[in-house]
Amino acid sequence: MLRRDFLRLTALTPLAALSVRSHAFPVSTGRVVGQIPDGRPHRLELKAHSFMLDGKPMQIRSGEMHPARIPAEYWLHRIRMAKAMGLNTISIYLMWNHLEREPGVFDLHTGNRDFVQFIRLCQREGMWVYLRPGPYICGEWDYGGLPPYLLRKPDIRVRNKDDPDYMAAVQRYIDAIAPLIHSLMAYNGGPVLMLQVENEYASFGHDLDYLKQLQALWEAHGIRGPFTISDGLGQLQQQHTYPPGTALGLDGDTDFATAQTIAGEAPVWVGEGYPGWLTHWGDPDFQRGDYVATLRELLQQGRSFNLYVVHGGSNFGFSAGANAKGDYSHFEPVITSYDYGAPINERGEATPDYHAFRALLAEHATQPLSDVPAPPAAIRFAAITPVAHASLWDNLPAPRAAKKPQANELLFAQDHGLVLYRRKIPAAAAALTLDGVRDYATVFSDGHYVDYVSRVQHAKLRAGNRVELPVIVDGKTSQLDVLVDSFGHVGYGQAMADRKGIVGSIRLGNEEVEDWNVYSLPLDEGYIRQLKPVVSEPSRPGIFFKATLRLDQLGDSYIDMSGWAKGYLWVNGQLLGRYWNLGPQQRLYCPASWFRLGDNELMIFDLHQTVAAPMHGATTLHA
Template identity: 80%
Template sequence: MQRRDFLKLSLLAPCAAYMTPTWAAAAQAHGVDHALLPDGRSHGFELGAQQFLLDGKPFQIRSGEMHPTRIPAEYWQHRIRMAKAMGLNTIAVYLMWNALESEPGVFDLKTGNRDFVHFIELCQQEDMWVYLRPGPYVCAEWDFGGLPPYLLRHPDIRVRTWSDPHYTQAVRRYLDVVAPAIAPLMVSRGGPILMMQIENEYASFGHDLGYLEQLRTMWRERGIEGPFSISDGLAQVQKQKTYLPGAALGLDGDTDFATAQTIASEAPVWVGEGYPGWLTHWGDKDFQRGDYADTLRQLLEQGRSFNLYVVHGGTNFGFSAGANASGDYSHFEPVITSYDYGAPINERGEATTEYHTFRKLLAAHAPPLPVVPASPPVIRFAAITPVAHASLWDNLPAYRVVKKPQANELLFAQDHGLVLYRRKIPAAAATLALDGVRDYATVFRNGLYVDYVSRVQHANLRGGNRVELPAIVDGEASQLDILVDSFGHVGYGQAMADRKGIVSSVRLGGEELEDWDVSSLPLDDGYIRQLRPVVNEPSRPGIFFRATLRLDQLGDSYIDMSGWGKGYLWVNGQLLGRYWNLGPQQRLYCPASWFRHGDNELLIFDLHQTVAAPIRGATTLHA
């Protein structure tokens, strides 16, 4: 069952009116203690007999998930306060390993929105508990499910298993760095972290219970005693038999507590992920939404603990958006740049209609709630039209000669961006066939655009595309260029070796083409800084456009890219993410902190546009 099926369960399955005598008696005798707060003193959080206990009293976790790496750090406190004002008492936090370790052994736990320790401290400052989900794998519709893409540089890598020494070594290194930062924040040491999750949705991937047991042991060896939880689909746990004994059992998109309790024995069962909204992929007809009010009402009436995934989604800035695919790598579904998710707190921190509905329900089961914080300022700006700044074709780095096309990760240790495959082709009219394009290619002959290949739009084709283009040679030898752009790496299911570029073959008239010149175009900061500006107006697709936006006041804004094709947008050097006229997203969120008074530089790279279109600032994600 894919993650999309969890949503159906979450919205359609009624909450089982099931409370064990033990749980019901305790709840009646003690009730839920709303007075206990993360006050800096040591507290005891335990997994009691089918219930959570805080300092010996029954405690209901009313959690909402948000991810600091998807939120500008300047807004962290605002988003936490929004969740608190909705009536929640806990913030669930994923740690994205690959946001913290960019290269083997190169960690950054401080800059930008990576300082998760500060985020957790802000939760405590706002009297909110924390449910920490540190991975190493998280899914989260994040690139490679949070695993570092550098693992894909090993040709035979196997992840989420101890059978691969490269993976094992990397996990140990990750835990060695993050565990010392986490340990002082546990509730037993005066911090706000009540509980830690072991991995994520493992039953949807494997069946090795020993893998989860060893992870728990590794955390304990590094000074973190728990308590621990797992989170997964009930059907998957039943099938794979991957319940971790002694851990709380979090149900993802399910409320069959009676069945789950037979698996968890006396450990608490709760809703590890309840879905008030849902994720959106490129090519979806519209933005996904949900309807969780009835389920939330029943959970509150029963006193059941829950975690709303997500209370606030934020944004997949940069290259961070992930993707889904079938186990054979077909039916590729990349996630859009926005992670609004139809959440009760929208992408830029505004309270939605659902927020107020949930707040009313939660208010009936909580002390008086604080006033809802004001939304951050928002601005629009009039249309501006960029001008051509640089041509990718004038900025090709040195090429590497290879016999057959290979993936970015194996050729260049390149995680994202573009790769160019180039060679001469003979003077013979023949059909060009591309097999294994990941994920989007534009094809040129002698500098003239021929066609494109899309792993999304050719989703019926095997393993990430075999596409035949019309005969492209008309009697003379010519230069063939195949420029391949990537989306995020698949982060869910069995397709976890989702390398980018051309991963199979290119054939002309049935004959496989060999001996390629291949260039790495990572679109990273170093590459962008060294762009050589155009001298003459370029006409070949693959152009960087630039515009200067003058602002007299600052605020959040949605930059409307509906007149453009497919590409990337930077504001003052910050990569907002991908845009694509396939939709449904046409506007990219830019936080106020990334603008500046006076002149702002907007840089656009478009794979198809040869003539600039206007860009304007709007106040909403939706047109």
């Protein structure tokens, strides 16, 4: 079962329907008055089914947002939005692969990676922090937050205490960030109340000792909790992966009575309550939710909760993840926007849900709520039409010889982007069979476009089988090119070896084709920087287009890509993310800080377009 399936079943269930069972155990309705992270030591304890802060009952009213999905310039604004809604806690994921892209090479400071600064801003605004540092987080993020470099080892077993390579990497990660987190714990004068151990592990495995080892790694650095887990109740009942003494967070469930029989005396709370939902490429529309009734009941009963998410942000760059079944079929990549139907939308505006939630939270507040911050400025701009700048086919690096197709991670240590398979083929007319395309391929014969194969759209490929295409031949030897684009790595469930490129075979008729020249095209900064411009108008798909946008004022904008097919968009060298006319998303969010006054460079790489389409700036995600 996919994550969206098993959690969606209960994500929007009104708590009122379960209110009788939910009172089978006593729940404190007391509220901490005036307790904020003030730089002095505070202690959160797990006592008699309740959270106790400095000996007084506390209702954690948390909303989740992720520093990695928000430009650092907007961190303070988003925190203040959550506070003004009436929350007292900010929940955050730390994405391991955002902090360590290559083994042992950490970046904890540039851009939106300085999570210590984010947490200090929460403290400055009087907000507690619930920290979810992984190592695995899911979150619809590429590979669930795990670094894709792990996939360069053919036999890696992630989320497994018995794999020495995986556990060594986890140890390195925790060794790097734990000393920073230690000083941020509430008992050391910081705002961090509690840490989560891994995430939704019962939906993956059943080794309780793995979770205990992770907890021990934190404790070895002096981080003594309290700790919590977050998972589906049915999965916990089946896998028996509740670490004794931790708080039990329910994902999309409100059956507190049953959960309490697992947690004993420890508190049971809503680890993830869903006011909205994730959207995949190919969904008919953006997902929405209705959480008002559930939130009303949680507040009336004094239940602690974490809204997932109060603000989603954006999957900039290559960070969007994907879902799939355990056999890698039914692949569902996540769109670039992580708006999520959240009460604070992608660019920081209050939605109708925000005001409804705020009214409920105000009824249960001990003091007036702060004013709602104004949203950041937004701009429109008139349509501009890019021109051809460079051709992928004129910018191929030196190839590597490969007898058979092999995953990008194993062949090139390449985590994202494109790869090209090239070979001369005989004149015989035969169907081309592609097996194991991950995730989208365009096929050319002698430079002429033949067709495409999509892991999302083609039913046979979705089911894990081969897809056949005709090959154009004209009675002579032809050059076959198979250009493969990738989405994010699957980050949930059992399909945790979702390597990219071509992971099966290529056949002509009944014969497997071997001896390929393979080209690594990662679309990273180094590759983009060295592009050689075109000298004449290219006619073959695989073109980089460029436009100059002149601005005399700055603000957020949504760049409309509805006239384009499938590809990537950069603004002043920053990769906004993927676009695809499959929808439902047609506009990509660009924060004001990525623009500049005067001339701005917009670059587009499109897999199908040979003629540029106009593009304009709007102020909303939706048309």
